[in-house]
Amino acid sequence: MEFNMRNKFHGIVLAATACAGLALATSAPAKETVQLGFLGPLTGGNSSVGLGGRNSAELAIRLRNDDPNSKYTYELDALDDECKPNVGVQVATKLATNRKVAGAVTHYCSAVAMGTVDVYHRFGLPATIWGAVLPDITYGNDYPEITRVNGTMINQNETAAKMMTGLGYKTFAIIHDTTDYGKGHFTYLSKYLGEDGAEVVGSFGVTSDQQDFTAELTQVKALNPDVVVFAGLTPGGVRVRQQMDKLGINAVFEGVSGIKSDAFFEGLGTDLAEGTMTFLEGAPAEKLPGGAFFLSEYEKAGYSTPPEAYGPFAFAAMNLLIDAVETVGPDRKAIVGYMGKVQDHQSITGPISFDDHGQNTVALITGYVAQDGKWVVWEDSDYAKGIRQLPAAK
Amino acid sequence: MDFGLIAQYLANGILLGTMYALVAVGFTLFFGVLDVVKFSHGDVLMLGTFIGFTAWLGLEAIGVTNPWIQLLGILLCSLGATALIGAAIAKWLVLPLKKAPQLNTLLITLMLGTAIREVVRLFYPNGSNPKAFPALLPNSAIEIGNFSLRADSVILVLAGLGLIGLLNLVINRTRLGLAIRAVAQDEETARIMGINYTLVVLATFALGSGVAAFAGIMNGLYYNEINFGMGLILGLIGFSAAIVGGLGNLYGAILGGFLFAGLQTVGAALLPFASAYKDVFAFAVVIALMAWKPTGLIPERSSDRV
């Protein structure tokens, strides 16, 4: 009798557990987790851009994880390349050799990206560039794994030359940093300036962490150009502008996309930065097709650093990668194949299409002018409307 | 030859030389007194400059806007804080390690410098971006042809040279200076003569660090920018300058500072590709100088007990 009762009791418990288990199993099918990588300069002088990119990529992942229709749960594996090629190669290898990582959004510093393309190719990891602009990264090789969503410096400098010469400036002095980034900008800008009939009266190579530019600027002053161009990143740009003022050089200050950041104003203050020209691929974040959405979500997420210039591209790149995984699954080869066929893929930066080298053509280059402590699109600015004046041509 | 161009180079060279000399003087003082190279010197002065910057932010916040008062406030905070930090490092890190091999101290202070740099970069709000240091000095300029002489450069140079002169006075004419020189010459005898060794060492470190902090402020006021990496570069150059001039010798440090600045300026002016090769040139000359005069231009007058 006792035996029967215990048996029955056990039976009930067993059944109850089975039911509960079944209910749990069917109500929440566990989604497979896919790891996606992000590489950028999270420490060092360019960390603000790197962190902006990382936050944007993380935002993309977070939003997709919140989406109940997504097939997988995504996890961000963010690594710091410190803007040094050897470190970049090491962390890229770490990421690429981790079999759980299906793809990655990579690099802001061009020198690092150049070193790591072989690593990605060797391990077959799909890598989408979000910020490096050196053309050779996509055009210097035939690797299907390497794609890029942002533009290259070729388009940027072509537009820059046209716009500046269009404003009537004829003589340019170019100060460029001696990294591939600076040198690349210098090469292309000189070429297009020459084609547009302007003259490069002097060029100076400086190291990327140089503090004192008085020697170069003294010579620049003697040359008396219309425009002083700085081809490098924000820290250098701040210093050059600063010291131009010290030496009493009256010319327009133009920078490449490397100075288009909020850190530029933080370093210079509103007055000195006023009237600086710069250029960037794509439209400003607010004017991008998905820009308002991106900015509001970024704001909501409460990150401590702004997305900076390439945040939207990082977001778009990560979303593209996620879309690839959703379509073909977390298989590296399949994703590479998917990337090869990307045409008119919708993203917040506009439709993405990769050419035969994995390069997205970002046809639009926007010119910006620094006005009242903010980067304002040239066409919308007081300068374009004639309310304020840039220094005149000589 | 364009007079304006030369004058501009000269002016710049003098300014840089003063800055380097101020840092080199610190290295030399520390070495003279404790036979130690405190490599964190550069980063300590960076910390002091950041403290000064914070002081300025604070002054702005409470509404004090007169640039001269702000300047005074910054100087007081920065020099004072740096002096204290320098003395603290001496007391807790350098003095206890007197018995250790010299290169250990060098390495520890190098690591300490790295740690200080990282702390500022990580924990100061937006530490990794350069900060806009306020331009508190009048920026009127006199244009002579191609050469523009700015008031702030003149003030900075005069102040820097004045500080060096003051330091010289302290070392050579006061009792504290006498004590410092005594300790530098012979520690044991100085103690026997009743000099409070620890106090003198701490005072030396405080003095040297405070003077270097002024170099940092000069740097900030002139370039209107400070960043977490400025200490490393200044420290390296100050160290080279002190060595070239001869460690332990105050005049040597000053000479070394101006020499290095001169080399950089000459290199920038005469070589093609301007500044790109100026550091290569300056350091190459430093190496050559060391080959010629192994203990610096004004050599150490030391004798080895055999």
Place this chain on the structure above:
Amino acid sequence: MTDISLNPLDRPRPWLAGASVILASGLYVWALIVAEETWQVLGLLLLALVAVVIGLKTGLSRRVQQDWAQSEPRLNRLAFATLIVLILALSQAHFALLMVTTVLLYFVAAMGLNIQFGFAGMVNFAGAAFFGAGAYTAAVLGTIDAFPPLLTLVAGGLVALLLGIPLLVPIVRTTGHYAAVVTIAFGVLFRTFLEVNEILGGPQGLMVAPMRLFGWDFNNSPTIGGFEMSFYANYALFAAVLAALVFVLMRRLERSWIGLHMDAVRLDETAAACFGISVKRTKITAFLMGNLILGVSGALYGMMISFIAPASFTFSDSLLLVSIVLLGGMGSPWGAAVAATIVVLLPEKLQLLQEYRFLLFSILVMLVLLFRPDGLLPRQLRNFFATRRAVK
């Protein structure tokens, strides 16, 4: 009477403690490498700390030292075997092998520095520059297909050696801090020159061709019995052999008259000169020999990593090498091995703390230097013959 062993240290099995420490270390390093989570890494670090403290307290470390004094050749062979087993155990993990090879190559470089620094007392803050010289040589010679890669390694060493020659005059004439500034200046000069100069790639850097041995390209994955290993295994094994060779060289050097001369010069130049030792010649030998080793390890490193740039060889990297030497104990090869492991592995494992790792690393080095200034495994009294009657 002559057969009675008066040596109180005559113990049965004079290799047991040493062997167990070697095997335990091998296991520990493997565990540290494969640990993924932060808590695992921290736990292992704690374990190491506890083990070391226990070892010191129970006299185990003394036993280990005695073992080494008495049966060094045997223990060295066991250590090498453990290393090979470790590499094979990790043979499928690309990144782990990359780290192991980096540790080995930094160890070799530290050996070079040890000859200059630990033996002859010549401080060299441009270690990374000579390392880089070797790597750049490998890059340039790699473009010449017909050039045998083994010779490239040697050439790398030679170029580093040649590069050191102009520095000889100031370095030999100066001591201490003055010599330091010469090497620092050279380091900065080297890097700036590379960055500004187009011929060697500039800041963009250069690609380096992989190593080839008897036709076997090191970038191919070796397959043993259908078991495919990471191609890094090639480099790891080669580096292990190189490390062993350099280790043996160091030991031989230490026991030779050249090593004795170097120590004499380091300890007291005047006294050494009084004894007829040519101070200049000894210093030159030490400096050039050290550079040769630095260059060879740099060449192999360049080949492995296949991409180098001036930014890989900065003053901070030189500082890293000097830290390894000082942390481990000047002139102590095993100390350098442990220090190289810590210095390369820890920031990698702690990268989970990303931004803070430089800070933590510098504090760690400071603490070790403060509380154990002789280094982790200080150099022992030189042991000429490992016999049963060796004195501690």
